Amino acid sequence: MARPADPAGGGRREETHHGGDMGTGRNTRTIEWLGDAVRLIDQTRLPRELVHKETRDYRDIAESIRRLEVRGAPAIGVAAAMGIALAALEHKALGLSRFRTEVASAAGLLNSTRPTAVNLGWAVARMLEVLRDPALGDPGEAVRRLTAEALAICEEDRELSRRIGEHGASLIDDGDGVLTHCNAGGLATAEYGTALAVIFAAVEQGKKIRAFADETRPLLQGARLTTWEFLQKGIDVTLLCDSAAASAMARGWVTKVVVGADRIARNGDVANKVGTFPLALAAREHGVPFYVAAPFTTLDASLGSGALIPIEERDASEVTDIQGVRVAPRGVSVYNPAFDVTPSRLVTAIITDAGIFAAPYEETLFRDRRGLEA
Amino acid sequence: MARPADPAGGGRREETHHGGDMGTGRNTRTIEWLGDAVRLIDQTRLPRELVHKETRDYRDIAESIRRLEVRGAPAIGVAAAMGIALAALEHKALGLSRFRTEVASAAGLLNSTRPTAVNLGWAVARMLEVLRDPALGDPGEAVRRLTAEALAICEEDRELSRRIGEHGASLIDDGDGVLTHCNAGGLATAEYGTALAVIFAAVEQGKKIRAFADETRPLLQGARLTTWEFLQKGIDVTLLCDSAAASAMARGWVTKVVVGADRIARNGDVANKVGTFPLALAAREHGVPFYVAAPFTTLDASLGSGALIPIEERDASEVTDIQGVRVAPRGVSVYNPAFDVTPSRLVTAIITDAGIFAAPYEETLFRDRRGLEA
Numbered sequence: 001m002a003r004p005a006d007p008a009g010g011g012r013r014e015e016t017h018h019g020g021d022m023g024t025g026r027n028t029r030t031i032e033w034l035g036d037a038v039r040l041i042d043q044t045r046l047p048r049e050l051v052h053k054e055t056r057d058y059r060d061i062a063e064s065i066r067r068l069e070v071r072g073a074p075a076i077g078v079a080a081a082m083g084i085a086l087a088a089l090e091h092k093a094l095g096l097s098r099f100r101t102e103v104a105s106a107a108g109l110l111n112s113t114r115p116t117a118v119n120l121g122w123a124v125a126r127m128l129e130v131l132r133d134p135a136l137g138d139p140g141e142a143v144r145r146l147t148a149e150a151l152a153i154c155e156e157d158r159e160l161s162r163r164i165g166e167h168g169a170s171l172i173d174d175g176d177g178v179l180t181h182c183n184a185g186g187l188a189t190a191e192y193g194t195a196l197a198v199i200f201a202a203v204e205q206g207k208k209i210r211a212f213a214d215e216t217r218p219l220l221q222g223a224r225l226t227t228w229e230f231l232q233k234g235i236d237v238t239l240l241c242d243s244a245a246a247s248a249m250a251r252g253w254v255t256k257v258v259v260g261a262d263r264i265a266r267n268g269d270v271a272n273k274v275g276t277f278p279l280a281l282a283a284r285e286h287g288v289p290f291y292v293a294a295p296f297t298t299l300d301a302s303l304g305s306g307a308l309i310p311i312e313e314r315d316a317s318e319v320t321d322i323q324g325v326r327v328a329p330r331g332v333s334v335y336n337p338a339f340d341v342t343p344s345r346l347v348t349a350i351i352t353d354a355g356i357f358a359a360p361y362e363e364t365l366f367r368d369r370r371g372l373e374a
Numbered sequence: 375m376a377r378p379a380d381p382a383g384g385g386r387r388e389e390t391h392h393g394g395d396m397g398t399g400r401n402t403r404t405i406e407w408l409g410d411a412v413r414l415i416d417q418t419r420l421p422r423e424l425v426h427k428e429t430r431d432y433r434d435i436a437e438s439i440r441r442l443e444v445r446g447a448p449a450i451g452v453a454a455a456m457g458i459a460l461a462a463l464e465h466k467a468l469g470l471s472r473f474r475t476e477v478a479s480a481a482g483l484l485n486s487t488r489p490t491a492v493n494l495g496w497a498v499a500r501m502l503e504v505l506r507d508p509a510l511g512d513p514g515e516a517v518r519r520l521t522a523e524a525l526a527i528c529e530e531d532r533e534l535s536r537r538i539g540e541h542g543a544s545l546i547d548d549g550d551g552v553l554t555h556c557n558a559g560g561l562a563t564a565e566y567g568t569a570l571a572v573i574f575a576a577v578e579q580g581k582k583i584r585a586f587a588d589e590t591r592p593l594l595q596g597a598r599l600t601t602w603e604f605l606q607k608g609i610d611v612t613l614l615c616d617s618a619a620a621s622a623m624a625r626g627w628v629t630k631v632v633v634g635a636d637r638i639a640r641n642g643d644v645a646n647k648v649g650t651f652p653l654a655l656a657a658r659e660h661g662v663p664f665y666v667a668a669p670f671t672t673l674d675a676s677l678g679s680g681a682l683i684p685i686e687e688r689d690a691s692e693v694t695d696i697q698g699v700r701v702a703p704r705g706v707s708v709y710n711p712a713f714d715v716t717p718s719r720l721v722t723a724i725i726t727d728a729g730i731f732a733a734p735y736e737e738t739l740f741r742d743r744r745g746l747e748a
Contacts (some may be wrong), residue, residue, distance in 0.1 A: 242647030275617030
């Protein structure tokens with residue numbers, strides 16, 4: 001695909017693919033650095049159409065994160081890092097001091113887009129470390145190093161996902177029914193995923209798996225994205241309402257649960273998409289192992305427990321309106337948290353890039369992988 | 375409102391009310407007998423418009439039950455009884471023997487519309503008892519008695535709802551946050567409701583209540599109907615996704631849960647709208663009392679446990695399509711149970727028209743109220 005014709009300015013571009021070329025090669029890369037622009041899949045349009053957005057403006061990246069065009073804790077981190085690299089390009093003509101101020105301000109904007117996923121703050125902090133390096137000679141050098149850092153974060157995330165898959169696959173048996181919530185797949189990361197990486201790797205090992213995808217209200221990431229990823233890989237997947245997961249367990253169909261995470265506190269409490277906590281309760285009730293898969297970038301050593309994790313509340317219209325149609329009466333109040341907190345006592349194990357950890361997480365997981373520190 | 379102009383045939387008629395006259399008087403009666411026709415609210419159109427359907431054809435009633443235009447276990451029973459009365463009117467010119475065959479066949483059709491709510495089978499059985507009475511002289515007498523029986527079932531259901539409200543209100547305290555699932559209100563019964571009757575009665579006693587309504591995927595009865603009923607009565611209500619109920623409990627907002635039931639087995643296991651079981655698990659986790667409100671017509675003494683209750687599975691499109699828009703990719707499998715079974719050990723008490731019962735239900739509730747027998 002060609003770059004925008006006009007290399008100046010923060011042009012934003014859309015390209016739509018229908019049918020045949022979906023799911024092949026780079027068209028399904030969640031996010032990609034094009035040298036002077038970022039290209040990402042607009043996930044709000046899936047599965048109906050595969051639309052790529054391309055931009056040179058970090059403000060567009062911030063907007064894409066806010067609107068969930070790019071979502072999933074690791075992918076948000078990658079997007080923010082690339083957004084900061086775009087800001088660096090935009091301001092490279094300035095003097096170093098002014099350059100630093102402008103890029104830091106862009107980083108602040110990107111960091112403020114969503115509060116719960118700690119990977120966002122982690123990636124921004126890593127970029128700011130480069131920006132503040134006293135050894136930086138000029139904006140030109142800063143641009144090169146910031147771009148390299150963003151690419152490294154993206155490349156490392158791919159690698160983290162692969163390792164999570166390899167470690168986690170050992171927990172999945174031939175014949176398992178594996179249920180997941182929301183989308184913790186290739187679309188939520190640079191590639192491959194976290195929870196879905198575990199299932200993908202098990203399938204690659206030749207294990208026969210029946211996958212179950214919660215639809216994940218209100219924004220239906222499970223119905224729209226997770227089923228799509230499974231079907232792309234030819235894996236048998238059954239979609240169900242979030243409220244039917246306990247019934248699927250009661251029928252004995254679900255033998256493992258694997259979900260992703262947006263932030264993990266020092267005691268092992270897990271913030272993840274709303275609906276994860278009731279799923280963990282249902283898993284305990286049925287003796288079904290409940291696994292969380294996440295890279296070390298999701299750990300937050302600065303928070304002692306999940307009660308301290310900020311939980312994003314999103315607009316009421318996500319619940320009252322579906323596909324642009326109002327379903328609830330005017331005047332109703334709405335509670336719309338995007339995430340919930342699963343107490344660590346309900347978590348059988350946490351699958352990371354460094355291996356599989358069990359409670360007490362502060363002494364196992366956080367000793368091995370310190371994650372973000374206060 | 376005038377009857378259909380042509381009194382012959384099974385004419386079906388629609389009437390729409392917008393805005394101003396919603397919620398007043400007979401316009402909000404769930405179902406009504408008009409002497410030779412049945413008038414019911416098409417609940418699939420709420421809350422956007424209040425549409426009444428009027429018909430003299432029992433086949434339309436069967437279709438309305440199947441499509442959930444009339445829904446809720448007690449209301450389905452009333453609708454089926456009135457449908458049988460319509461069949462009797464339709465066939466009143468036949469000889470008694472042929473009349474009995476035709477009306478019994480209509481009863482069979484109505485009884486087959488939905489499998490889980492036992493109130494349906496109960497109401498049909500009660501009508502068939504009249505139909506089979508050897509003392510019946512002729513179809514004319516049968517029509518009179520069947521019509522009277524259907525009206526009695528409807529009138530009794532109103533009375534049962536009132537009594538459930540009165541008994542249940544004693545369990546609700548001033549300042550409670552009460553969460554409910556699906557719609558067990560006036561729209562699910564002849565009037566007033568079961569679970570909602572408890573809340574309505576508590577409010578009528580002057581208690582200040584904050585109501586929470588699960589949206590209830592896939593058909594959104596909570597978002598569409600329950601919020602509407604609360605707003606009609608001026609009661610503060612907060613809508614939330616089914617998966618956010620556990621979070622609302624964790625925040626301490628929900629201090630009681632009250633739900634309806636479609637069938638209660640002899641051991642106290644409760645079949646109700648899918649999502650009730652995970653709600654009960656979340657309630658136990660948070661020490662929140664979990665109440666089931668239902669008339670004796672919901673009891674099924676013929677089934678020893680909930681495992682024997684037939685659970686209706688509905689069409690995949692209810693999950694894959696929302697408001698006519700496809701949200702999931704083609705080729706995905708779907709699991710769409712309409713109900714689930716909550717084990718009686720998770721039920722704090724069952725509120726009935728005859729009072730409040732606690733476990734062991736076989737010795738308390740089923741001794742007092744035998745319900746439908748094998």
